[in-house]
Amino acid sequence: MSDDRLIVALDVPNALEGLALAKKLGDAVSFYKIGLGMLTGGGLALANELKQEHGKRIFLDMKLFDIGNTVENAVRGLAQFDLDFLTVHGDPHVVRAAKEGAAGKDLKILAVTILTSLNREDLDAGLIKPGDVRDLVLERAARAFEAGADGVIASPQEAALIRALPQAEGRLIVTPGVRPAGADLGDQKRVATPAQAVADGADHIVVGRPIYRAADPVAAAEAVLAELNSLAMH
Numbered sequence: 001m002s003d004d005r006l007i008v009a010l011d012v013p014n015a016l017e018g019l020a021l022a023k024k025l026g027d028a029v030s031f032y033k034i035g036l037g038m039l040t041g042g043g044l045a046l047a048n049e050l051k052q053e054h055g056k057r058i059f060l061d062m063k064l065f066d067i068g069n070t071v072e073n074a075v076r077g078l079a080q081f082d083l084d085f086l087t088v089h090g091d092p093h094v095v096r097a098a099k100e101g102a103a104g105k106d107l108k109i110l111a112v113t114i115l116t117s118l119n120r121e122d123l124d125a126g127l128i129k130p131g132d133v134r135d136l137v138l139e140r141a142a143r144a145f146e147a148g149a150d151g152v153i154a155s156p157q158e159a160a161l162i163r164a165l166p167q168a169e170g171r172l173i174v175t176p177g178v179r180p181a182g183a184d185l186g187d188q189k190r191v192a193t194p195a196q197a198v199a200d201g202a203d204h205i206v207v208g209r210p211i212y213r214a215a216d217p218v219a220a221a222e223a224v225l226a227e228l229n230s231l232a233m234h
């Protein structure tokens with residue numbers, strides 16, 4: 001049985017490559033993320049095909065951020081596709097507008113707190129207010145939940161803190177920035193292992209390069225799933 005706690009990021013350039021990878025991963029993986037890198041390469045068509053013909057769940061990662069009216073219209077359009085998750089930035093006006101746009105649809109709006117590739121130095125460069133990154137993530141998560149977000153995106157390093165928020169009751173925590181022990185970090189800065197992320201309260205983990213760049217992506221995905229399952233048995 002496939003385990004939808006693992007979401008594989010299909011960060012390959014186009015739908016053809018994405019479909020080939022998904023076919024190779026077969027029954028091992030049941031949830032895929034399609035993002036900005038594939039937008040011009042047939043990403044929405046692939047989302048449709050994976051959903052309708054292969055029965056996969058779909059996370060469309062658009063990280064929308066704009067004035068409320070524009071976000072609402074964009075989400076209303078995207079909600080016509082058969083998607084499971086959609087990302088927006090976690091600012092309350094964006095989350096509220098996205099929820100309006102998704103009204104009546106079975107589409108979960110996930111709010112990005114602070115990108116997992118950023119550390120305090122990067123936040124200083126972006127003029128983000130001082131303070132510990134974890135505290136800022138926690139504040140953004142609380143505000144996003146209060147604005148109606150169905151879930152948040154954060155690093156696994158913040159998952160336990162978010163899970164303990166009263167506002168997180170019944171909401172999703174989805175963590176990218178996941179690296180099996182010893183794997184190359186790439187541009188990720190706030191990371192943890194798959195087992196740690198789930199032990200700390202993540203409902204889903206997003207894994208890209210450690211799987212799609214592996215010499216054997218099927219074995220890499222199975223190793224992540226085995227790590228999650230070994231946790232369940234403890």
Ligand SMILES: O=C(O)c1cc(=O)[nH]c(=O)n1[C@@H]1O[C@H](COP(=O)(O)O)[C@@H](O)[C@H]1O
Nearest residue numbers: 009061114115116153176177206207208209
């Ligand atoms: O929204 C996301 O999915 C996301 C948020 C975030 O804070 N960090 C982050 O890495 N992501 C996405 O998660 C995926 C992580 O990919 P890898 O670093 O290759 O495992 C990429 O597709 C990112 O765009």
